[in-house]
Amino acid sequence: MATQQFDGGVPFAVASSAQKLQLLELPADVAALLDAPNPPRLSIKSSAAANDRPAYAVLCTPTQTFHLRQVQTSNSLFVTQPRHLDAHGNDMPLPATCAIASCPATLELHPSDASAVALLHEVLPVYDVVAGDVDARGNGTSKDHIFENLPLSDVQCQHGWNELMAFELDEHTYRPSVNALAQVWKSINAAALAEGVQLDSQFLTEDIATAVADDGHPASFTKAVLRHLSNDEQDASGPWSCLDRARTVAFVGKTLLEAKQGSSDFLIADFTDTWEDRLPEGWRKDAKLTAIEGSYEFPTDTTIRAKSKDAAVANVQDAAAATKPSARKWHEKFAKTRKK
Amino acid sequence: MPSIPLHPPSRPTPSGVENPLPPLLHTPTGLALLEIQGTIHFPPPTASATSTRVGKLVFPLYNPALHGEGDAKWMKRVYLYVGENQRMVGECKKLGKAFAVIRRREGGGDGSLEGDVTMAEGEGTQRAKEGEELEIVEVVRHKLVFSGRPEPVGGGTEER
Numbered sequence: 001m002a003t004q005q006f007d008g009g010v011p012f013a014v015a016s017s018a019q020k021l022q023l024l025e026l027p028a029d030v031a032a033l034l035d036a037p038n039p040p041r042l043s044i045k046s047s048a049a050a051n052d053r054p055a056y057a058v059l060c061t062p063t064q065t066f067h068l069r070q071v072q073t074s075n076s077l078f079v080t081q082p083r084h085l086d087a088h089g090n091d092m093p094l095p096a097t098c099a100i101a102s103c104p105a106t107l108e109l110h111p112s113d114a115s116a117v118a119l120l121h122e123v124l125p126v127y128d129v130v131a132g133d134v135d136a137r138g139n140g141t142s143k144d145h146i147f148e149n150l151p152l153s154d155v156q157c158q159h160g161w162n163e164l165m166a167f168e169l170d171e172h173t174y175r176p177s178v179n180a181l182a183q184v185w186k187s188i189n190a191a192a193l194a195e196g197v198q199l200d201s202q203f204l205t206e207d208i209a210t211a212v213a214d215d216g217h218p219a220s221f222t223k224a225v226l227r228h229l230s231n232d233e234q235d236a237s238g239p240w241s242c243l244d245r246a247r248t249v250a251f252v253g254k255t256l257l258e259a260k261q262g263s264s265d266f267l268i269a270d271f272t273d274t275w276e277d278r279l280p281e282g283w284r285k286d287a288k289l290t291a292i293e294g295s296y297e298f299p300t301d302t303t304i305r306a307k308s309k310d311a312a313v314a315n316v317q318d319a320a321a322a323t324k325p326s327a328r329k330w331h332e333k334f335a336k337t338r339k340k
Numbered sequence: 341m342p343s344i345p346l347h348p349p350s351r352p353t354p355s356g357v358e359n360p361l362p363p364l365l366h367t368p369t370g371l372a373l374l375e376i377q378g379t380i381h382f383p384p385p386t387a388s389a390t391s392t393r394v395g396k397l398v399f400p401l402y403n404p405a406l407h408g409e410g411d412a413k414w415m416k417r418v419y420l421y422v423g424e425n426q427r428m429v430g431e432c433k434k435l436g437k438a439f440a441v442i443r444r445r446e447g448g449g450d451g452s453l454e455g456d457v458t459m460a461e462g463e464g465t466q467r468a469k470e471g472e473e474l475e476i477v478e479v480v481r482h483k484l485v486f487s488g489r490p491e492p493v494g495g496g497t498e499e500r
Contacts, residue, residue, distance in 0.1 A: 081370050
């Protein structure tokens with residue numbers, strides 16, 4: 001070792017004025033995202049501090065969300081950059097490695113499991129229709145503003161938004177109540193019949209929305225419901241809709257069942273009759289209990305009601321309950337198909 | 341609170357200084373990571389100096405002429421000489437997870453550029469107005485780590 005000459009050494013210097021740099025540990029998939037030819041813009045979002053939770057920051061890729069956690073290190077961690085050292089006298093300037101910043105803490109990313117459905121459920125006011133009258137208190141907040149304050153990526157926000165069939169109306173945003181959903185579906189079905197529209201083939205969304213508006217349901221609400229029920233091949237931003245038959249049949253059945261929650265027991269025969277009546281003529285035979293498997297129960301031999309767990313999930317009050325795997329199987333099922 | 345954009349690395353502008361480190365440690369902007377278990381104490385810099393030379397890095401096993409450019413054995417041993425007679429032994433490590441070096445974006449000069457970016461649905465108007473913007477300057481995948489305690493070496497070996 002003594003024979004080792006140090007002319008191969010690289011001068012190491014520390015800059016007088018440190019730059020402010022942060023180090024962020026990148027999970028493999030985020031690093032891969034940044035390596036791609038056109039890396040997307042990431043964003044750092046934060047949730048507003050609620051009374052029982054402190055605010056926290058998340059990092060969002062277009063589709064994923066990560067919690068940011070600061071990790072302190074007792075070591076000196078420098079970011080270095082090649083730099084010419086100040087030459088003394090007539091020395092040649094030497095290329096050196098110069099520490100330009102010191103990072104006492106680094107940031108780690110941890111995948112966030114927050115549910116957009118639960119968070120939106122919490123922030124959006126309910127749009128209810130009681131005896132033909134709209135019962136809704138606006139929040140004066142746009143969808144963009146809501147998304148911006150939701151600690152989730154845009155895709156996740158949009159997914160939750162679609163899932164809840166939330167909509168914008170006159171500078172307010174709402175999520176519809178089960179009751180409102182049952183009503184608007186009734187109007188959609190009636191409008192389709194009147195206009196001669198096959199709901200499971202392509203039709204102009206606007207046509208139905210306009211016809212349904214005569215019953216007092218805002219077009220944005222109708223469109224949100226149609227988008228939710230559309231099959232996955234349909235481009236959601238286009239002017240056309242084409243409903244997924246199985247999804248729609250299940251939606252109508254469950255909505256009906258949940259809308260009855262709290263009232264007197266629902267006779268099974270009455271339920272299936274009403275369900276059939278609420279469907280387009282050609283779909284009546286689809287109204288079988290197997291279509292909504294797992295989301296109903298029989299309190300007695302002749303009555304039916306929405307599974308109580310279902311109702312609990314429907315009225316998510318605390319985020320903790322929402323992070324549990326949803327009992328609404330069709331949510332999960334569609335979530336999976338959508339992620340593809 | 342609005343969302344703060346974190347821009348991906350833009351096309352690097354070479355600093356114009358030749359990077360003296362082994363090519364494995366090279367990044368487009370020249371940034372690298374160096375970790376020391378401990379602190380370097382050095383006299384305060386003179387007013388005119390932009391940096392203080394505290395020592396040097398030596399890669400004793402690095403010899404591309406002999407072992408070829410692809411040789412990775414040199415990574416096992418790196419010396420950091422601090423001052424006249426202290427040496428730390430370390431190594432070059434590949435990071436399990438890459439580190440993004442992030443800084444606050446300077447000025448609003450890039451504002452016009454933003455308009456050209458095609459934005460996804462619902463994203464168009466949510467940009468923070470005149471807010472803080474961050475950017476990833478570089479993604480670094482290796483670091484030099486000196487985890488041992490400094491050992492004394494003869495003062496005579498320093499070239500000065």
